[in-house]
Amino acid sequence: MKTSQEIGKPINRLEGNLKVTGAAKYAGEYNVGDLSHGYIANSTITKGKIIEIDESKAAAVPGVITIITHKNRTKLPWFDMLYADMDAPPGTPFKPLYNENILYNGQPIALVVAETFETARYAASLLAITYEEEAFETELAAHLDEARDPKKGMATAIKPLPPTNKGDFEAAYKDAFARYEGEFTHGAEHHNPLELFATTAVYEGKGKLTVYDKTQGTSNCQLYIANVFSLHYNDVRVLSPFVGGGFGSGLRPQYQLFLCVMASLMLKRNVRVTMDRTQMFSFGHRPQTIQKTKFGANSEGIVTALNHTAIAETSQFEDYTEVVVNWGNMLYPAENTSLDYKLVPLDVFTPMDMRAPGGSTGMHAIEATMDALSYELNIDPMEFRLLNYSEVDASENKPYSSKELKECYKQGAEKFGWKNRASKPRATKRGNRLVGTGMSTGIWDVIALPAKAKAKFSKDGKLKVTSAVTDIGTGTKTIMTQIAADSFAVAIDDVTFDHGDSDMPMAPIQGGSYTTGVVGSAVKAACKALQKKVFKKAKNISDSPLSGLKITDVVFKNAAIYSKEDFSKFINYKDIVVADGKNWIAASKSNIPNLLELKKYTRAAHSAAFVEVEVDEELGIVNVTRAVTAVAAGKIINPKTARSQILGGMVWGISKALREESMTDHNLGKYMNTNLGEYHIPVHADIHDLDVVFVDEKDDIINELGSKGVGEIGLASMAPAIANAIFHATGKRINKFPIHFDDLM
Template sequence: MSNRPSIGQPISRLEGQMKVTGSAKYSGEYNTPGLLYGYVVNSTIVRGEIVSINTVDARALPGVIEIFTHDNRPSLAWFNMQYADMDAPPGSPFRPLHDNEIKYYGQPIALVVAETFELARFAASLVTVEYEEETFSTDIHVNLGKARAPKAGLATALKPPPPKPKGDFEEAYANSPVQASGEFFHGTEHHNPLELFTTTTIYEGEGKLTIYDKTQGTVNCQLYVGNVFGLHFKDVRVISPYVGGAFGAGLRPQYQLFMSVMAALELKRNVRVTLDRSQMFTFGYRPPTIQTTQFGANTDGTVTALNHEAFGQTSHFEDYTEVVVNWANMLYPAQNTLFKYNMVPLDVFSPLDMRAPGGSTGVHAIESTMDDLSYKLKIDPLQLRLINYSVDDVSMDRPYSSKELRQCYLQGAEKFGWSNRNPEPRSMRKGNKLVGYGMATGIWEAMTVPARAEAIITKEGKLLVSSAVTDIGTGTLTVMTQIAADELGLKMDDVTFSYGDSKMPFAPIQGGSFTVSTIGSAIKAAGKALRKKLFKKAADIDNSPFKNVAIEDVDFDNGNIILKQNPSVSLSFQEIVAANKGKQIRTINFSVPNVLKLKKYSRAAHSAAFVEVEVDEELGIVNVTRAVTAVAAGNIINPKTARSQILGGMIWGISKALREETITDHHFGKYMNTNLGEYHIPVHADIHELDVIFVDEKDEIVNELGSKGIGEIGLVAMPPAIANAIFHATGKRINQFPIHFDSLL
């Protein structure tokens, strides 16, 4: 390997200049002659049937090409979603324009196609619809009686069901000298990435399509389009090199993809469909969830009983679930546990994974209850976590592959200055501000899934690596280039990583914090195979100095194969390719996790968040003045992009705790703040001193890179840490997110 490793170096994003100068093209920026524009018409009722759609006035406008509804849409090869969408929950998928039934407010019911976007939008406003309305229900609070557990057998490897009960929780809790309990709620949250959801479909003729889509999975969208429209997968190419944020919203194919492809195939024209901001509130979201907890402990702080129950919202047509209640026993080794998760079907669209799905929801309740317990015990909140620290995952009765959470606690506390905290609530002040310190633990599973990668040595001795994976702004391009460079002992300038194209080797959706571990492992596998191939080609050259040498006796460095014991003996990659009649040397490899090995261990990233808040005593306004998050996530491939990921999660934590919610008027069954003016997220003035620590953690089990995902772990601990800091500042424990100033007056 090279003596100049790229892994571990704080490399700036390779595409950064393109993004800030505007030369990076997004899905809505691929222009082509004769491009048509589509605008979607959405339903204005929650539940019922369409009696008629009047399109006469809209069609009369010069430049309107077609208006598609359920009455005139083309015949389609409808499908079983389980075979067409990697992220689909069990159930029956939503089918746009399938029939006249309305399932939720904002459902897409027509597509106007015109010569300009403005004309399509105006024509859409002229479409009138007659409905027959039915009664509906969208409020989880009044429908808990309809809750049901997920059906047996529907749980997947990525969303396991709650662990089975252990011991006797009821008796252990009843006999606990110290008890803490709570009811928790957070409302709907929408992803709201900056880039609007847009699909540009290029009709290549004879049913062949090139599709530029905002997505977190090019192969996923390729499968979807092929299955829905009855096309051969080879004739569908989905490209998505740049994505302006997604946070989970791009995991499933959204309906603008369907609309764009349908119109392009039927009209045999190039068609772009863009959803406006309000329409981005008409599909997936983080579901409203009600939680209850009951924790019991001995007077020495040992937690003996854990109960966590959750009710999450889903649609009537899909069983969307989250891993909400599984985390407590993964963190705290109580021997008496009872965990339940239930779904409440309502007249809404299906929820969708949103950064740290389930984890950021469940950890809020767990860590706020632990904080409550610490005050009742009169034990420092940090000390209570250390008292209940476990090296193993007792919920699964197996060890962690690695766990440096203790160091997260200790290093984070030291950096933050936790020892300066006065333990008494409402005891710390700064002028007219009440000051509070809060902390919480974070956990997120470390996963690796199968993927492929191709690696090629060119006649110039350069390395080309490719994968269909997207880069949703996390630094994937940069990190994969680093991994590939180190595998062949090259400088990063000599490596090109191509991605975001479904014609490239298979990649799963980008989510779940498994992209670096998954695609990185595939690149390592391809790099390892390419080294062997290069070395064999080198040994086969006439009069080769490596004729009787083992591969273990050579280094790959700066485009050369070098004999370790005599560095003057070498062959360059260029020479090897030249001896191969100038043909590129390539390999394509599948990386599959060793399931038999991995199932013996629990695998997770851990964190500890420490937060300071100031609360205006008269106005109740909360300000997060500083925060530190310490993270243990195995081998950090790029500390610079990794730090950015954690900072982004911390900022989202502030948003979740204090700002962010989609408000529903249940009389109308509709969201009321479908814009960035009223859907509140933090601005620069809300964000102050944030710091990140990466704790050293070696893990030889999770994957060959020793890496764990960091996309989610930066978020999960922040919201409860903020809530706990507010309690310390004010003496008021608020268990509903977001925490509004009026609840603190």
């Protein structure tokens, strides 16, 4: 007797029809009665103090309900707390409307609440603000001599600082047969998900709230609201069933949530606050970072010396860190290393995680350096990486839980046709275009966290599984449904997975490529717990065919429990529920990872990207004509949604290498291109032949599913492969992202 296996099938997104027809509702779209609208006014200076806010003209606009500033806000207990959310880095979280001090350009300084959005927006434009300006600093490169070590805090538990240096780097580098030294820079980048940040707060009376928020963590926002406004957790419900893209921007509660909830509690009515596109540039970003590398190798092509340093920006009030310099020695087992990571506090908002944070930054420097060294040695770039391949993580002397990177190289190269490339730069042309190929390695950590899920089976034969986890567009709802169907042994059409509600079992914020493994393991655990409960009840049924059997004596298949010895002895799940006399049987279970065991291993997904570019010889315009990314990420739950994630990362790699940057005027201390017309990201015409290869990889250590997640790994290897391909095409190595055409003219 066979049971259909749903894990591994390329199933379409279960919510796809709702999204494409517009039936899916997002945070700013819920129909709520008696709804007022808030519009945020932002600081136009970078640092200083508010001397006066003249509200007279704004308050006189018909339809304006109230104007909230630091002078009339409610007293909040959170302002004496150190941490207010799961993703807070060391330091003191930003406090909207706390006092008259301006900490960064674009800081929220007032909320105008009116009967309509248009009225609130117009009235906000009439606020007359008098400032006292102070000197500010926003340019990282001008303050490198002030760099310091990051402060340690809760965030460093999953963002380790650089490992201890080994050997004698200086001596090894001096004695190296071949050397390469490089400096790599990139400016700030901002998340630009299609859905704007919005919050709809429904005042339920007596201090109770139902909040629809654009977030990557409903449980996190519930925690935040309860702490900030001194509410009981059970009186706060946060819902976010649909999210129009996150990429890390929704990991922390953003300030529109704070302002919306404050207004709702003050007015005792329903309020909605929606940011506009410019305001999406007023919180969080990928930080400016300057990196330096020095790699040395012996005459046989073995890397003997590895130096990687990085200096990144942070705010004046929090120490945001990224894992930037750790990756090189994890991949390449040099015996002499010197690694360092430092921060420079600037007058900016705290940076925040942005898809493959630290990984996409660090891999550019590491993989461009490896590429350059391969040319110094006259060794094929892929062969050079294979010469330095390691089955262990040399940085911590740990084995990998699994590592099929070698197969990524092999299968990716074969799919791409790597063996056909010319070995020398500037050797291939198509008309007036120089053609180049490049490759790069990618790596991303597998993070283990606890989560909880609930499963219940009804007398109608339906399985319902719930978790507070959000789905930021990655296909979480679909793959959790597949996991539940297989774990409980029922048809997928009989399974419903509900999510995005803080009233449901707790789940961590969705990010870091850990959701599938973490929440998926909780779903599996809940379904297995439900099977045990159903079996126990089945044995107690009068004349039960399973009487006297142990759970090891039965199998769960096709929504029924069968005796292993005699398949004619069975009982259907539905009959068990009916016999129990209730509408359903339920079980909850947490996924608690064994951290002591997991710490014995380095856990990571790997990738290899292969890229072809064409560069106009006269104009310097770069076009990525084709690319292949081969990925080893454990068990792939759904190849279709996973492929979509990798393709998205590859597109972002094109954006990072060639398009994307937040332009800062350091004389004004502000970002200048705060719109999608001037913040350049790829369009359809920029994207050509992209392909994905999933390499088989078995891992029995990382979690119950053996799944590593694919959200970040597709980005980590793509951008450096593009830079390496541009060098192969032109003979010019450009170490500043994004690479502009004028760099190549």
